[in-house]
Amino acid sequence: MNTSSQRPADTWSPLYFLASLGAGGLSVTFFMFLMFWVPHPGQPVPVFEDILAAFSQGGIALKAAILVAVTGIAGFAFLNIKLLIWNLARLAEFKKTDAYTKLMGSNGETQFLAMPLALAMTVNAGFILGLVFVPGLWNIVEYLFPMAMVAFGLIAYLAFNRIGGFLGRVLSEGGVFDVTANNSFAQLLPAFALSMIAVGMSAPAAMSTVPTTVGISLVLSIALGAIAALYTVVAAIVAFNSMLQYGTAKESAPTLMVVVPILTILGIMTMRQEHGLHTTFDAHGGVADNLLLTTTILAIQGVFIALGLLVLKRQRYADAYLRGAGNSAGSYALVCPGVALSVMLHFWINKGLVGAGLIAKFGIAYWSLTSLAIAAQVSMIVLVLLLNKRHFGRPADGHAVPAE
Known part of the structure; x- marks a missing residue:
């Protein structure tokens, strides 16, 4: 078959699941508008009724922000689900090869x-879609939380099964793990998966009013988050040693910034857990706790973003895989850090700086900093559109690079 007549996405690899992930992440960035700009008394997140009331009573700017937010959430959530279904179908086919x-x-x-x-x-x-578009959802939400935890529990089983199979093979057989090919942070993907499951598992801790639900959510999310953090540290140390010896693998260079989304996810998980401990178990934290947490996370994220961009520039990654003839499914890993940075900036500004009383909400400083979060968001939207056009558009002369 003439490969020039194929789309790059026709040469499938599991990393194309990151295309679905990136779209889902962008839907979360739009939810930040509603989360922090729409009043939601009575519950920790805005729901359909809050959004409708704010749209009816708010000014032109708020109406515009809500329209942009709900459109972005709906559009990118649809893309997220569409790409997930596509990837699951391709995975079933791939298993036969x-x-x-x-x-x-x-x-x-x-x-x-x-x-x-x-x-x-x-x-x-999906939970965000329910909050934003389903009237009366909060009236039955306590029934949904156990269902959500079961869903995340099943996903955790899939993840641990995969991780166990991999570690069991490489640690028991010996000589099957290629250290020379470990010169990137690609092996942090299991930790990324576990942290995403952990943050989902922590949602009932922040939102439920049933002590048993909150307690189960706390225990399971703490366990998953701790394992994710441990895996991140171990895998990063092992990989960094290989990178120092062999340099960073060019195609996998975007993984240098995978620490950024892991930190954002674990940070949100921690804030959800602390909220649950406060509201349900009367465990009080300090006013500046969120400021300390989010500032620390942003500082570490800044280091990895700078390091990743430096290596990408030195290796001329964009010329090879974003502008040139080559196409790599791993390029979708570039979306995650930008999305995670945007989300963490929103939390730092609203839960950290505003929460500690350092800046006034909706003041000049507030919007100046928020513009950075929006800039990161817009950049990632442009990147997703570019990557989708390259990988899923009509066949071009570019060739797909098999993932390693």
């Missing part, structure tokens, strides 16, 4: 963790 057997026997086996990662994001995006 020799390429699947080869990938399962290599370092790249962990790429399959992109599937539970994308599944967890879709469950989170």
Whole structure:
């Protein structure tokens, strides 16, 4: 078959699940508008009724923001679900090929963790869709929380099954893990998946008023978050040693910034847990706790973003995979850090700076900082549109680069 007549996405790899993930993440960035700009007395998140009231009574600017937010949420959530279904169908086909057997026997086996990662994001995006578009949802939400935890529990089972298969193989057989090909942060994908499941599992802790539901949510999310953090540290240290010896693998260079979304997710998980401890178990934290947490996370994220961009620039990654003839499914990993930075900036500004009384909400400083979050969001929208056109558009002369 003439490969020039194919779309790059026709040469499928598990990393295409990141396309679904990125779209879901962008729907979350639009939800931040509603989360922090729409009043929602009586519950920790805005629901359909709050949004409708704000749209009816608010000024032109708020109306415009709500319209942009709901449009963005609906559009990117649809893309998230569409790409998830497409990837699941392609995965079923891929399992019947020799390429699947080869990938399962290599370092790249962990790429399959992109599937539970994308599944967890879709469950989170689905909950946002319910909050925004379903009237009266909050009246039955206590029945939905156990269902959500069961869903995340099943996704966690898929993730641990994949991780156990990989670690069992490489740690028991010996000599099957190629250290020279571990010169990126690609092996942090399992930690990314676990952290996404953990943040979803922590949602009932922040939103439920049933102590049993809150308690189960706390225990399970703490366990998953702790395992994700441990896996991140171990995998990063091992990978960094390989990068120092062999340099960073060019195609996998975007993974240098995967720490950014992991930190945002674990940070949101921690804030949800603290909220649940406060509202249900009367455990009080300090006024500046969120400021300390979000500022620390942003500082670390800044280091990894700077490092990642430096390496990408030195290796001329954009010339190879964003502007040139080559196409890599791993390019979708570039979306995650920008989305995560945008979301964390919103939390830092609203829960950190405003919460601690350092700046006034909706003041000049507030909008100046918020513009940075919106800039990161817009940049990632442009990137997603560019990548989707390259990978899913009409066939071009570009060739797909098989993931390693």
